[in-house]
Amino acid sequence: MxxxxxxxxxxxxxxxxxxxxxxxxxxxxxxxxxxxxxxxxxxxxxxxxxxxxxxxxxxxxxxxxxxxxxxxxxxxxxxxxxxxxKKGLVKIKFGYTQAAGYGVHGQYHTFVMVEDPTTGQIYMTRAGPSANTAFGSGAASTSASQGGSASASAGYGEFGGYGFGTIKAHATTWDSLTPFDKPEDTKFIQEVAELAVSYDSVVSDMKSYAANINSKKIAYFPSGPNSNSYAFSFVEHLGIDRPTPVVGVPGWDQGL
Missing domain, CATH: 1.20.5 (Single alpha-helices involved in coiled-coils or other helix-helix interfaces)
Structure with a gap:
């Protein structure tokens, strides 16, 4: 039932x-x-x-x-x-300072910055010639500053192209105590990209990329490869399409 x-x-x-x-x-x-x-x-x-x-x-x-x-x-x-x-996306930026001899050639030097979205701290990586020259600041120059044409076919021996040595890269905190490319000397800042990665991972990439380039001992030429080549190649290393610079920077389109 x-x-x-x-x-x-x-x-x-x-x-x-x-x-x-x-x-x-x-x-x-x-x-x-x-x-x-x-x-x-x-x-x-x-x-x-x-x-x-x-x-x-x-x-x-x-x-x-x-x-x-x-x-x-x-x-x-x-x-x-x-x-x-809250952490946000890390911002990748280019900083531009006047290259040595700017009054003659009007060209700029490029470095890369990454900003911590939480603390606002900025870390940077840049490069310059290893030789102690008038361009020791790492600023790229054109042939105008040399009073003649710059040719990549010129001999460079143990000191790199035109005696500038090799490309010497650095990675450090970006502030007024930075020995080069100081905030007060930066004329332009270009927003490059925002990445969904941690600030620490980009800082680590900057350090390892700089060390890798230094180990290769790439000859430095005012027309490139130079500091601008380094900066633009690094952002490509991060997976970003190579951007177009907002000012004149020789060597920006040359890879390392």
Missing amino acids: RLVDPSGFREIIHDPHTDDKIRREKSRDRKRGGNGFSKTEAKERIKHDYQNKRQRKAQLKRLDYYSAKRNNILDRLEKKRNETE
């Missing part, structure tokens, strides 16, 4: 012995002029209601558990997203 719960939650299922007992009690009650009441059936319904409540309570508990678990996951994702947004 099956008694269907009006709520539709579950069916009341009795064993054959209980069904027979209920039928006998109902038949006896009708003979007495009743409506077919069964004491056993009433007890079974109470038992069913109790079991039904327990099942509902367990179901709600499971729902609460999975809801809480889902909310916890969403909260963690939201927290992670907020932390990412």
Whole structure:
């Protein structure tokens, strides 16, 4: 015998012995002029209601558990997203200073900066000639500053092109104490890109890239490869398409 719960939650299922007992009690009650009441059936319904409540309570508990678990996951994702947004994207920029002999040739020297979105600290990497020359600041120059044409075919021997030596790269914090390319000497800043990477990872890249270039001992030429070649090659190393400079910088289109 099956008694269907009006709520539709579950069916009341009795064993054959209980069904027979209920039928006998109902038949006896009708003979007495009743409506077919069964004491056993009433007890079974109470038992069913109790079991039904327990099942509902367990179901709600499971729902609460999975809801809480889902909310916890969403909260963690939201927290992670907020932390990412708080950190922000690291900004890669070019800084431009006047190259040595600027009054003659009007050209600029390029260096690369990365800004910590949390602290605002800026780290930079740049390059210049290793030889102690008038261009020791690392500023690139054109042939005008040399009073003649600069040719990459010229001999350079142990001192690199035209006696400028090799490309010497540096990576350091960018502030007023920086021995070269100081903030007060920077004439232009060009926004290059925003990267979804950590500030520390870019700083690490700057250091390792500078060390790698220094180990190659690439001859420095005023027309390139030079400090500008280094700066533009580094941003390509970060996976950024080589940008177009906003001022005149010889050697910017030469890779290292």
